[in-house]
Amino acid sequence: MKVVFSPVFKLHKPPYSHPEAPDRLDAVLKGAEEAGAAVQAPRAREDVWNLVSLAHERGYIEFVRRLCKEDYAQIDGDTYVSSGTCEAAALAVSAMADAVDAGETVLLAVRPPGHHAGFVGRALTAPTQGFCIFNTAAIGALYKGEGVAVVDIDVHHGNGTQEILYDKDLLYISTHQHPATLYPGTGYPDEVGTSKGEGFNVNIPLPPLTGDDAYAEAVEEVIEPILRQYDPKIIIVSLGWDAHRDDPLANMGLTINGYLRAISTILKLQKPTIFLLEGGYNRDVLRRGTAALIRLVDKGEEAAGEAPSKTDAKVYERFRRELGEVKRHVSKHWRL
Structure with a gap:
């Protein structure tokens, strides 16, 4: 499995202590090295700003580019811009477009993350942009067009996407x-999409402390049948490792086993799959998760290096109620 990385992605630097910092990529690269992956630098595309405009309004793009002319600037209380942000974000979009063109299964070890960035930055009712600048996953989907599936397994909802x-x-x-x-x-x-997109937006909210066992049920009962019916030409995975039980910014109960269950299901479709780094703020989980992902893709190994987690009985009851609600809305559009 090829890993796409450039030191340029580390030029997006926080002005103060921040969970989304350049050393996240150091952890990812350590995991890639442990798994024996080849690391390749992306190229900067000349059409990159036209690509960004597929998902974002011109006014927002120009706003961000103006901020990049300063040493540091704040978009909001969570989201910062540094003098290297635009170069990093543009190269991430270039890497995504080239991965779509290549039709390969690849890991994009890029920053800044993007799935909270909407048309004009802050999306829907969110109070901030959640560390995100340009929505690389959505740009990749719109660039490819027909037959793309985006599967977001970050712990936070991808409101921008x-x-x-x-x-x-x-x-x-x-x-x-x-x-x-x-x-x-x-x-x-009940947020299922509108117009010709009705039914193509599928949200699976999970109670805090959901473990690997319940997560596997959500994958098996909802994600897998929908993906098989949709039969995508290419899959973009918004890969956030922050649903892991050791992540400091959320309260889920997954281990790497839960992630591998979902990823294995996606890989069984035998479609080109682009894994795009989003969240994940425990550096050790980033390292171990990356290594496990690459070993799964390259060798079919599903060893996570930690025992699977089980969901508490009361949490599991809430999970089943939530999953029932998901099915009630989704079954109007897909066979489950």
Whole structure:
């Protein structure tokens, strides 16, 4: 499995102590090295700003580019811009477009993250942009067009991706900690899309402390049948490692086993799959998760190096109620 990385992605630097910092990529690269992956630098595309405009309004793009002329600037209380942000974000979009063109299974070890960025930055009802600048996943989906599926397994709902794709017949599936308990507060099951996008937006909110066993049920009962019916030409995975039980910014109960269960299901479709780094703030989990992902892709190994987690009985009851609500809305559009 090829890993795409450039030191340019580390030029997006926080002005103060921040969980989304350049050393996240150091952890990812250590994991890639442990798994024996080849690391390749991306190229900067001349059409990159036209690509960014597929998902974002010109005024927002120019706003960000003006901020990049300063040493540091704040978009909001969570989201910063440094003098290297635009170069890093543009190269991430270039890497995504080239990965789509190549039709390969690849890991994009890029920054800044993007799935909270909507048309004009802050998306839907979110109070901030959640560390995100340009929505690389949505840009990749719109660039490819027909037959793209975006599967978002970050712990936070990808409100920006939902906003951008909501009226498109491009499949978006998100698993995330329940929006009543975590930023950005969106991603309920009844948010199914509109116009020709109706039914193509699938939200699977999970109660806090959901473990690997319950997560596997969500994958098996909802994600897998929908993906098989949609039969995507290419899959973009918004890969956030922050649903892991050791992540400092959320309250889920997954281990790497839960991630491998979902990723294995996606890989069984035998479609080109682009894994795009989003969140994940425990550096050790980033390292171990990356290594496990690459070994799964290259060798079919599903060893996570930690025991699977089990969901507490009361949490499991809430999970089954939530999953029932998901099915009630989704079954109007897909066979489950």
